[in-house]
Amino acid sequence: MKIVYVLHTLYGIGGTIRTVANQAGAMAALGHEVEVVSVFRHRDDPVLPVGPSVQVTWLVDVREPPGPGADRPSLLYPVEEKHYGAHSALTDALIAERLAQAAPDVVVGTRAGINILLARLRPDGAAVVGQEHLTYRMYDRALLRAMARDYRRLDAIAPVTEADAAAYRSRMRLPGVRVQAVPNCVPAPELRTSGAGPPSVVAAGRVTGMKGFDLLLEAFARVAGDHPDWTVRVFGRGQGVEARRRQIHALGLEDRAFMMGAHPRMDEVWPLASVCAVPSRDEPFGMILVEAMRAGVPVVSSDCPHGPAEILRHGEDGLLVANEDPDAFARALDRVMGDDALRARMGAAALRNSERYSPEAVARMHEALFRDLIGPGDRTAVPAPRAAEPPDRCTAVVGADGVLELRFSTPPGLVVLRPVGTGAAGRQERRLCAEGARTVHVDPRDFPEGTTRWDVLRSDGGGAPVPVPASLVDLRSAPYEPRTVKRLAVAVPERGPGGRLRIAARRADRFAEVGGVAVAAERIAVSGTVLGSTGPDPEAELVLTARGDRGTEARFPCPVDASGRFGALVPAGALAEAGAELMGADGDEVVWDVRLRNGRGDHLVGRCLLGAGDWKQVCAYPEIEHPGPGGAGRGRTRIRPYITAGGHLAVRMTREEEALGPPPVRDVSVCWLPRRCRFEVSGTVRTLGARPGDVGVRLVPENGEGAPVDLPVTSTRTPAGVRFTAGIGLAGSARVPFGRWRVEVQSRGSDGGPVWSFPGYPGPRLRKRWWRGPVPVYAVAAPAKGKGTVIEHAPVRLLQAARRRVSHLPVLGRLWRGRG
Template sequence: MKITFLLYNAYGIGGTIRATANLATALAGRHEVEIVSYYRTADRPSLPFGPGVTLRSLVDLRRGSRQYDGDDPAQARLGTVCRHDHPYKSATPPSALGEARLAEYLRRTDADVVVATRPYLVCFLAEHGRADHLRIGQEHVTHDFHNPGLRRDQDAALGRLDAFVTVSHGDERAYREALPDVATRLTHIPNCCPAPETEPSSGDTRTVVAAGRLVPVKRYDRLIGAFAKVAAEHPDWTLRIYGRGREKEKLRRRVRELGLHDHVFLMDPHSPIDTEWAKGAIAAVSSSTESFGMTIVEAMRLGVPVVSTDCDYGPREIITHGEDGLLVPVGGPDAAVEEGIADALCRLIENDAERLRMAGAAIRSTRRFLPEHMAAQYEALIDDLRPGTAAPSRSRPRSAAPARTPRQRAGAIAERLGVATLLGKGLPPVPVGCRVAPDGSLYFRVPTADLPRGDWQLLLKPRAGTEDTEVRLPFEVTGSTGPEVELLLHRSGRPMAEGYWNVHLRHGRDKGRVRRAPAGLVETGRLLAPTVPPHPSGAGFATAVPYRTQDGNLSLRTWSRAGHAELEFLAVGEEAVTLTGTLHGDVTRGHHYRLTARPRGGEAAFEARCRVDEAGCFTAEIPLAEAARHASGRSTWDLRLEPYDEQGEAVRIARLRGDIVDRRRTDAFPVARHATADGVVELRPCLTAGHDLALKAVTVAPALEPAV
């Protein structure tokens, strides 16, 4: 059987694309599966499609590509089908060119089953699909979520389909009630989620994780409001929200208004997201509606219990309240819903045993969403509609698939990882994974199937500006070597120099060719543990954070400091900016400190009082009047703790703990203002590229209104 899935843009990131990729990959084990993307906007998909899935596009919008269709006059004319669907408001609306090519595809395809994944495509399939192939529509949101015009268009189209599939039983009921006389088969099949490759959550990170598009329906403003109460009662817990969208600046303002800059962090989207779910002890969903809740399943299968609003329809069909997560009633005022979310989060924060029990139950309960189960349900639906159609394809059974050469296998890996070029002549890209151990050591995983036999080295080469020698981890590939080798970089001895390191592979000894290593699975959740073991050398702080670069390669960001002052909280008051944190390292013991503000390369502009208790916790206050008095137009000061005696060394205040490579994108501090005779001075705390704390002073017009 050949199955075709119609996607609007298979090269983007979104729940529909992810759900389709999972289902298509599962079906490709028994059938011929093709993804047809209306538009192509990138060289490679952002989300991977598995082996056996063929991807083709109809209209190429990649500027500079030989197939570029953006200059075709028909591309400038809007399409005519389902004009109320949201793509018409996007930067790439449906076009006359796209409709002509999709209609032509449907006329000529040899597919046995065509599945449309959004209302525009559902309507198009109803109008142009042929009777000799099964026409199946999918609903990835809900019937009631659509605007009236879109709902009217899609409802009218359903009668010309063979089946229409929702992702929840509740939405199936809603369609049945809205369309009592439709002859089309209405049913529901949940989205599927493959078993994770990522190590499950340890459950002890004191981190709440949320992920999704930053759009109004997700109600992250409500989650941030709820976390104000959580942070007040549990100041050592933080909230991370992963995603992009038009609500980002609004959410930043909400964080600032509630003074949660040290507790709530807006993270960039991350792919794969599994490694980020595994960093959470709890996951949170605050949506006003959820057709299914892919993020809920993704978190639960990694042992992260979910606190979710009990919105229509998905959460209550995934979470069993009190067993593998908690549901919060909705329907009342926002303040009541925020209170409910906060209480549920605090319940799990305060009860470790219950949280860990739910974590185990969550892993067990989400096994029902494995792709093979959902693929079987689609096969059963197809066989009900047209008996015999869903039999496994004789032309392409997986066991009879042609063997691929090492270069072809590596090319497929590179395609999924988005790696643009081969790593040197004669050797395909070999993605290297990295996992941080509980003690901060690094385990590198090197797949060996496509490596020639012989001696190899994994090289950590310092970039320019990182003053150190390369680190070599040797290994050997023989006929008995398993599918991968695991190499340990132990966190002992001399710490690696602070800076950036690129990961390479070398075949042979010192004269062998050196090639950059693409990033495989990178797991850094252990860096969020509540306590970090001190480095054996006695250094104040020493760590290595593996990460994937923008071009898809594996690198490390390292920090190494004999003495360190970790900034934990920064508060802006009417009279002062208050800094609190902890001192680390043998060199910081036995000293009394003062805080100094120094322009780079200059003498101290001013100093302020600093108190250090017996446990090494410091509190420093920067008087606004004193800082404003030393401001001259535009100034930038580095902040450090300097001992009163001449025996000790100055210690930079920084925020180094954790897994974040560039905190300038996530940590946004409030601005302090102080009026002087020359104008209003704004004092802007910020982090440098090295995560050191700095203070920028800018004199502005006296009439400037305070920022919201």
């Protein structure tokens, strides 16, 4: 049969895109003729791979001038859907024209707006199926009314979970429309974990409040001290990335939690994870969850609506915990992080149990549904022959010794490494003679010291070299534990522009791998491990050298113990004084390169072993604000450590004329504890003068009327300062009075005097309701409009709530407003 999927765009990264690509490829593999119509595109090629047997058609390239009809509104796309503004009379005509030309047996919509468009269009001779990749409860009332009106023209609705299918059957009257749940499919990954990877908790998805990454960070902060070798890595992009980085700073997790950005091939990431975390508040299905299971990774997931409970088998292949409960999530993380045998057992069960989501199994379910809709007479599908691997396919595998193997599907005549990036003009191409072999080795010891980057090209038959695609990157055996590495020599494969293979050759005869960079208000604490250490060196120093021809050095004690571990404190005042003479009157910046100097010589210092291609984008350290020369009234100096593109530690220093006045606590993290019916506020006081007993947290009336409320505080000292947690009780005898309150943190400054601040809150906005006897009450945690964090606690105003609810009903709403 001929099947056409209509997608808003195939050219981004997201769960729906990945699902449709997997499903289209699986249906093509069964022998059906499959086409994916992308209404829009903004790049030449899709980011996520699409099967070679699937035809891809795009209708509007947003980079080009709009065509005729683009200035007129769409008559088919629902105005209630958020993408209505992107559609027009032009897209209506193009979709109708393409479906008429394709003449499909089945046309499949992939989001509510497109489903309604197809229901209104009703292509001749085609069964129309509306897939739902969000849950019923995620839609607002206006869009649900449009869906209830137009979905009656569909032939079938296909949610991805049984729970959501039940919601459509019970809440939406759809006579004659078949409602059948069909799960998403996930192909078997080429890489699977052996269970011996880095101690890392990995989460992935669009960084929004729904995904609950704030809950994951809160949960990990509760148990991080008991598992000092573990880290959290969050892959994804979205509007909430900077907010989560602010939360990481508030919790003091700069070297334990990382926002990694989007990754086009999560199947390459899962083998480097020991645990997958799914802290979502709502999850239509759980593609990330299944992908991790297919790679053999155990999962800790919130029991949110709707998908996880239908996928996970609690205690067998993962753990389900109460939704929106960071305490419960922390206990589950603590359990799996602390039990190697449990992770191995759950990982093996995840491999077995996830087979039911294989593309063939799910495609057969879709095939049966489509056949029932179009009736007899269609041709019998014949499984398509297995597609041959493209001749330029290349798998890049890093060995435990850091040597990179390039495994080609067809032997290249010549492999060319072309220099790119910093210093490329001073380096020459390198030619590796393949001599008819499928495997080419790249030894990092043959490259210059430091980090150099090279594009990989191949030449066949004496022709011009062409780029090699990064078909698969395997980092499972790459060195990551500093205590087992003698010296830095590793060639790390990366994806360059257009998915082309690029190599970062990292080599240093003497190197110190950073383990932690703790930034307080008056100093930077640097710790890590010297690779291949030959013994203790109490006289070692951390040397900061001003970049350029300035030749200025700042030295600080950095003793190295017998195991190679080092630690140093860099006082902000000493560094600011050393750099004061280097700055011109216009406030030029000074960049300090960091090295460790011991009896063996100078060691490069940085992050090069832990499996990230670009730590510069991943590591985001807080900033120190120090008084300028002459005191606090004479401007300020900003000092921030960072990781360079080459993976080396550096410190950037700039001067501003603005007077000093940084708050001791810039941001706090707020979470809701449902079992205790209270908010918890956490943050880090980064002034060295602060002691755990000096930190106080209170709620101050925002309108200035009434007395402040002191909160019970627990605090502990960390390398970054004093981490505190304060509970805001909203039930029982210790509850906070009704009102609107701002959070105030009090501590002791570096001069010993008291200081206070109204710290910010990166969100997400938390709103909770419950009953206190016969009275409904609510509580809200949100950023203040100007500055600070607001906690609002009050009874629900029943009259206003009723008015909001009634206004959503068309007839009663008009009567209420006096219009009927």
